[in-house]
Amino acid sequence: MKLSKAQYDEIALFITTLRPTRQCMRQLKDRFPGQSQSTLLSIFSQEYQKHVKRTHWKHHAPDTIEIYYKRYIQDIKAHPTAPVLLNLSNKVDFSPALVARIILERSLQDQDGVTSTKQTLNSMMRDPSLIPDPVLANQINQCIFNDCCNGPLVDCIKHSIGHEHEVLLREKLLEKNLAFLDEDQLRVKGYDKTPDFILEVPVAIEGHVVHWIESKASFGDESSHRMYLQDQFWSYWNRFGPGLVIYWYGFIEELDCQRDRGILLKDDFPSDIVTLHGYMALEEEQAGEGKSQKSQEAL
Template sequence: MKLSNAQYNEIAHFISTLKPTRQCMRRLKERFPSQSQSTLLSIFSQEYQKLMKRTHSKHHTPEAVELYYKRYLKDVMENPTAPVLLDLANEVDFSPALIARTILERFLQDQDGPIPTKPVLSSMLRDTSLIPDPVLANQVHQCVINDCCNGPLVDCIKHSVGYEHEVLLREKLIERGLAFLDEDQLRTKGYDKTPDVILEVPVAVDGHVIHWIESKASFGDESSHRTYLREQFWSYWNRFGPGLVIYWYGFIEELDCNRERGILLKDEFPNDIATLQDCMVQESRHTECKTEKSQETV
């Protein structure tokens, strides 16, 4: 689904008024009934990630960490079964999974032993049974399962959705009878950074020749698209030629401005693919038509 920049800004502005709870998607759908659930969810997730990046530093000052940790210890002592960390995250407008990670790291620093590393923290967030304190383990678990935009559960879902759309892309190419190499095949050939598929024989889409296709199971907003252009798409173009990017959950239509330079955007698998064989058949029919007209004139 393609949105104009004005439509996207209207959705983004409304999202800025919402708290990151499960009810927010119901409000979004009520406010924008013509937009798909998946598109709204993708936009919400991206806008929330931007907010977390902007406010991350203020929640990680030594003073803020100590304040949150003392607040946690006090509240959990009064009522250990209450969702203390989750309530704290909502109160200070911070990601539940991120505040859980902060408190967990601070807790482990108080324990005898080495300073917790990032892999150790990540493993404990994925499997809270590894946390030595059962009360904190339950608090962290509550934060992880109730965070709709951050944390190991969300990362797992995003990975699965991304893989699902890569499989969908390969299925569409096979249905169309197009020969291609996927990422795994390309890595065995020594490529380190590649698009999802490279076409063994180029095709034309909307009159533009493409050599590769990249699948993105997300909405293409200006920020993410600019990053992808810089870190991926122009690199692919430089190595493999012009290509196509599919934003399965839509994109801002004004961003599709690099077609003449070799990067096309679509929100679904294109139906108007022209292969070399199609062009040869069309040329053959054109030649036959000209021959018939020439004979009629004679």
């Protein structure tokens, strides 16, 4: 689904009024009923990640961490069954999963014999049953399950969705009988940075030659597309020639401005692919029609 810059800006502005909980998606869908749920979720996730990056520093200041931890200890003593960490994340306007990680790391500092290494924290966030304090484990579970943008559950979902769309793209290529090499095959050949698929025989899409295809199970906004261009797409172009990027959840239509330079954007697998064999058959057909017309004119 392609959106104009104005449409995207309207959605992004509304997102600034929402919290990163699963309930927010209902509000977003009610406000923009014409947009798909997956597109809205992708936009929300990306916009909230920008917010997290902008405000990350102030939530991780030592004094702030102590304030959060003392508030958690006080509130959990007063209301042991309440969603204390979830409420805290809403009050301070920060990701529930990231607030949970802050409190977990601070809590481990008070535990004898427990070293709060990054590996330990990651393991406990993935499996809260490993946390020595069962009350804190329950609080962290609540944050993980209610955060739609961050945390180990979201990471697993994003990974699965990305893989699912790569499989979908592979199936589409096979349906079209297109010969290709995938990332694993390309790594065996010694390539370190590659698109998802390289076509062994290039095709034409809307009059543009395509040598490779990249799958992105996300919405293409300005900042993410700019980053992908710099870190991936131009590198692919330099090595393999012009290519196609599929943003499965849509993109800002004004971003599709690099076609003449060799980067084509689509929001679905194209139905109008012209293969070399098809092009040659078309040429032969047109040549045959030309000869027939000349014969008729001679008569």
